Structures are given as C-alpha cells and as structure tokens.
Amino acid sequence: KAGVTQTPRYLIKTRGQQVTLSCSPISGHRSVSWYQQTPGQGLQFLFEYFSETQRNKGNFPGRFSGRQFSNSRSEMNVSTLELGDSALYLCASGPPLTSGYNEQFFGPGTRLTVL
C-alpha cells in the first residue's frame, strides 16, 4: 500500500509570491490534515479536511488556505509569502473513523524556503 505522498518535496520562493502544495493520502483515507514544522514553534496544526469539508482549523492567518478534492487529495495554498513561512509542511491522512481515535499517517513533507 502506497504511503502519503507530497509534492513537491522542496520549493524555493521569494517574499510576496504564493505557493501551492499537494498531498495525496493513502488510498481509502478520507481525512487529510496539514501541519507546519519550524525549529522555533515545532509542529503546529494548520487545518484538517474530511470529505471535501474543512473540519478543523489551527491558529494561522488567512493567507493559509486549503481544499480537498472528491478523490481525497488535498492542496494547501499560502499567499503573499513571508520569510517566516519557511518551514517543513507535513500532510497526514487517517483511515475511516472506527473508534475514538485514528492513527495518523504522515508524508515526508515539503520543505519550503522563502527568500
């Protein structure tokens, strides 16, 4: 079974530009969550999608947005990039809910550098 895939793996942008990152969950998984990881703040939750609907949102500015398609693939977009947006962006998918929790499967991440 293929794992969570994220594209691109590395990206360099300049301030003011926008960027779109893509995540393909494990086949059969319907929930996709996004996280930002920086040395200073650690791993922070961005948002979560389930069946094309945003189910939860972290404390990030409106420049960060996302969406999920009918095939469960998800994209996140960051507009008007700032230097502080340089980070590893991680995507996680989860199987259909069967109990009070679900194991989350993470992709390798997209390393975004903003110059």
Add this chain to the structure above:
Amino acid sequence: DAKTTQPNSMESNEEEPVHLPCNHSTISGTDYIHWYRQLPSQGPEYVIHGLTSNVNNRMASLAIAEDRKSSTLILHRATLRDAAVYYCILRGTQGGSEKLVFGKGTKLTVNP
C-alpha cells in the same frame, strides 16, 4: 487541549532499554495517550497508544500510571534507528477531528 510534559532530551546506549517519561496531570477520563516519533528528515510516525491498561506492540510498550497522570514509553532494546524525537500526545474524542497537538517532544540519542 490537555498538555503533556516531556524531558527535552535523553540518551541511551545501543541494545539497552529506554524509558521515556511523559506527565499529563490534566488528562481527562476519555483522553487516549498516544506516542509518535519523528526520525531525522521524515514525517512523524505512530508508535503506540493506550487508555488505561499497559500496552505492547512490535515497536514498544506503554506503561500507564494507575491515576493516568503519567505514562512511560519503553523501548526494550534501543537501536541506532530509534534515534528520533518522541512525542507524547493526548487525544480525546473531538467530534471526529483527527487533530494532533504536538509538544516539544524528547530527543532520544542512541550511542553505539
């Protein structure tokens, strides 16, 4: 979200057991205790979870205190490949949300 407290770092020797502690004094009765780890240059991966009883799987064991205010992840024989940051996370039934709240975690160094 209930908070967990872990030591910043720990060190172990290869093939020795490792006990990684986690304090969660504000845990609620329905919170599960989850452990994830992040190997260098990789995304986090699930290790183990439990509610009240001790749990074992192929990767590790989880010992949960009787009052559930603390837990310990046990790696029975550390290998160099176990060097990672280990995160202790509390998860409740948040209306089906899969959100994970990560702390700083414990960076485990394994010496050959």
